[in-house]
Amino acid sequence: MFRPxxxxxxxxxxxxGVGEEIDRLICPKCDTSLExxxxxxxxxxxxxxGYHFRLRAPERIAMLxxxxxxxxxxxxxxxxxxxxxxxxxxxAKRIEQSRATxxxxxxxxxxxxxxxxxxxVLVALDFAFMGxxxxxxxxxxxxxxxxxxxxxxxxxxIISASGGARMQEGMxxxxxxxxxxxxxxxxxxxxxxxxxxxTDPTMGGVTASxxxxxxxxxxxxxxxxxxxxxxxIQQATYETLxxxxxTAEFLLAHGMIDLVVPRAELPAVLRQLLDxxxxxxxxxxxxxxxxxxxxxxxxxxxx
Amino acid sequence: MSDNGTVAAATWEQVELARHPDRPYALDxxxxxxxxxxxxxxxxxxxxxxxxxGGPASLDSKTIMVIAQQKGRTTSxxxxxxxxxxxxxxxxxxxxxxxxxxxxxxxxxxxxDTSGAFPGAGAEERGIAWAIAENLVALSAARIxxxxxxxxxxxxxxxxxxxxxxxxxxxxxxxxxVAMPExxxxxxxxxxxxxxxxxxALKLTAADLKRLGLADEIIPEPPxxxxxxxxxxxxAAAAALRRHLKNLESIDTDRxxxxxxxxxxxxxxxx
Numbered sequence: 001m002f003r004p005x006x007x008x009x010x011x012x013x014x015x016x017g018v019g020e021e022i023d024r025l026i027c028p029k030c031d032t033s034l035e036x037x038x039x040x041x042x043x044x045x046x047x048x049x050g051y052h053f054r055l056r057a058p059e060r061i062a063m064l065x066x067x068x069x070x071x072x073x074x075x076x077x078x079x080x081x082x083x084x085x086x087x088x089x090x091x092a093k094r095i096e097q098s099r100a101t102x103x104x105x106x107x108x109x110x111x112x113x114x115x116x117x118x119x120x121v122l123v124a125l126d127f128a129f130m131g132x133x134x135x136x137x138x139x140x141x142x143x144x145x146x147x148x149x150x151x152x153x154x155x156x157x158i159i160s161a162s163g164g165a166r167m168q169e170g171m172x173x174x175x176x177x178x179x180x181x182x183x184x185x186x187x188x189x190x191x192x193x194x195x196x197x198x199t200d201p202t203m204g205g206v207t208a209s210x211x212x213x214x215x216x217x218x219x220x221x222x223x224x225x226x227x228x229x230x231x232x233i234q235q236a237t238y239e240t241l242x243x244x245x246x247t248a249e250f251l252l253a254h255g256m257i258d259l260v261v262p263r264a265e266l267p268a269v270l271r272q273l274l275d276x277x278x279x280x281x282x283x284x285x286x287x288x289x290x291x292x293x294x295x296x297x298x299x300x301x302x303x
Numbered sequence: 304m305s306d307n308g309t310v311a312a313a314t315w316e317q318v319e320l321a322r323h324p325d326r327p328y329a330l331d332x333x334x335x336x337x338x339x340x341x342x343x344x345x346x347x348x349x350x351x352x353x354x355x356x357g358g359p360a361s362l363d364s365k366t367i368m369v370i371a372q373q374k375g376r377t378t379s380x381x382x383x384x385x386x387x388x389x390x391x392x393x394x395x396x397x398x399x400x401x402x403x404x405x406x407x408x409x410x411x412x413x414x415x416d417t418s419g420a421f422p423g424a425g426a427e428e429r430g431i432a433w434a435i436a437e438n439l440v441a442l443s444a445a446r447i448x449x450x451x452x453x454x455x456x457x458x459x460x461x462x463x464x465x466x467x468x469x470x471x472x473x474x475x476x477x478x479x480x481v482a483m484p485e486x487x488x489x490x491x492x493x494x495x496x497x498x499x500x501x502x503x504a505l506k507l508t509a510a511d512l513k514r515l516g517l518a519d520e521i522i523p524e525p526p527x528x529x530x531x532x533x534x535x536x537x538x539a540a541a542a543a544l545r546r547h548l549k550n551l552e553s554i555d556t557d558r559x560x561x562x563x564x565x566x567x568x569x570x571x572x573x574x
Contacts, residue, residue, distance in 0.1 A: 082515075083506050087491035136571025143568065165459075165481050167491055170505045171517055172571055174481040177460060178467045179567040181436055182443035186564070189444070205481075207432035208420075208460040209439060227432040227460070228422030232486070236422045246427060256430045 043263045052220050057109040057126035069114035078105035079137045091168040098129045107132045110145040116271035121149040123158040132162035135169040139176025146183040155278040156194040160211040164204020177209035184213045193277035217257040219248035311503040320476035325530035329371035329414040335537035346395035354385045355393030357400045368404035370397045371414035388421035394434035394464045410448040413465045420461030435464035442467035448551035453477040470547050473509035475524040480507035
């Protein structure tokens with residue numbers, strides 16, 4: 001039997017490949033066939049078993065912020081193929097394809113927005129864009145967002161969904177771990193709160209940098225979160241991995257994250273966090289023990 | 304095609320040299336370059352990781368904090384060192400030493416030599432990613448000079464976890480990569496046999512990193528590689544470390560930390 005031609009519906013795709021054509025969704029957890037309209041109404045959460053489907057960055061943002069309050073920045077920044085990398089196809093072509101299928105120029109979208117009456121800097125990674133992988137442009141946008149939060153003393157929310165560093169950019173990609181982490185170190189020293197929301201999946205270099213550096217770390221139920229993938233671990237160690245290994249609940253039990261919050265409750269929990277950590281914006285300028293020197297006329301200031 | 308094949312083969316030769324079983328490991332350099340190295344143990348949380356070692360040592364009667372990834376040479380030592388793949392405890396011990404170095408104003412010299420952090424269930428349970436990320440923050444803001452020297456393999460976040468600093472030096476036949484070629488081939492081609500192509504595509508040799516502006520200096524090795532003459536390799540490394548330390552120590556601390564921030568800030572900047 002061949003599969004009938006299906007039509008594309010702009011809905012969160014299940015864990016299957018990005019851009020897969022679907023007209024009826026099967027919950028990968030409970031096998032229920034789901035109606036797109038009902039699934040959308042349920043915020044992309046299976047209304048039978050609570051399985052959280054992956055969301056695209058624009059859906060994420062729309063779900064959380066006050067309507068019309070999101071002002072996207074750095075929209076034009078796009079990946080470049082510095083190394084001339086080719087695997088089964090050229091990286092330049094992969095970028096082009098991802099841009100075409102997602103309508104975005106990079107795997108991350110950021111801007112200022114209002115959430116529950118708080119102005120904040122919101123960053124959302126998109127797994128549909130090359131697995132949410134972090135290349136140089138991704139890291140640049142995230143760092144710009146962190147620096148904006150610091151300059152504006154605005155609380156920062158980063159929603160992660162990523163396979164990790166982007167292989168096709170080699171060491172330029174790895175160095176983004178250091179770049180984003182260094183910027184978050186400065187944000188923390190300045191006393192501006194950072195909430196990290198981990199969604200399915202958050203792995204590799206993204207977990208080993210900005211995703212795990214939140215003052216508060218929240219995860220969606222069932223999200224896979226870790227450094228090395230389960231397959232890699234099994235190949236390297238022949239270990240039998242425990243049930244629920246690397247799920248949000250597993251990490252909560254091991255003390256790695258603060259909260260596991262179902263998608264429908266995220267707005268309320270984020271409101272509570274913002275009310276507590278940023279009662280008046282991010283608070284007055286703190287008297288720093290060591291004044292942080294900003295580079296003379298750095299391009300960052302005009303960006 | 305044959306040109307690409309030749310280039311790929313040359314790159315693979317570098318990978319094999321970087322992993323040569325007789326290549327000097329961190330302790331070989333440490334004992335040759337420093338006096339009085341005192342290895343400290345434990346992360347004060349859970350255990351002692353033998354894949355990352357460290358402690359104070361003397362260089363020209365000044366104290367330096369050494370942090371290093373150590374591989375084993377014999378079968379039992381390889382097992383004890385976990386093949387140079389650190390668990391969270393290794394990174395947390397390194398963090399402890401970074402804090403101590405800051406307190407006593409000891410410059411840090413970090414020797415990088417790992418195929419990556421350990422991919423194990425225990426490492427995940429104890430937050431390997433969290434440990435690495437904390438180190439990235441601590442190293443990027445530490446108010447002391449930090450020199451990083453890649454002596455063999457620099458593998459991914461596991462290498463970077465002790466590898467953020469003011470200068471990146473690489474031994475001539477060392478490599479540094481976002482992922483080891485085997486892992487990259489497995490991810491992108493779903494075929495580990497494509498590792499030679501992956502190695503070439505990743506641009507991971509010392510010369511590649513120098514061209515990309517990521518490595519500051521390539522330290523020449525004796526003919527054929529460092530394994531042919533440990534003494535010559537260590538002398539070359541010592542000379543470079545002395546020169547860079549002298550330079551870094553002349554820089555005002557605020558400026559040093561700001562320049563380190565900008566060093567990483569610039570990588571991939573679009574503005």
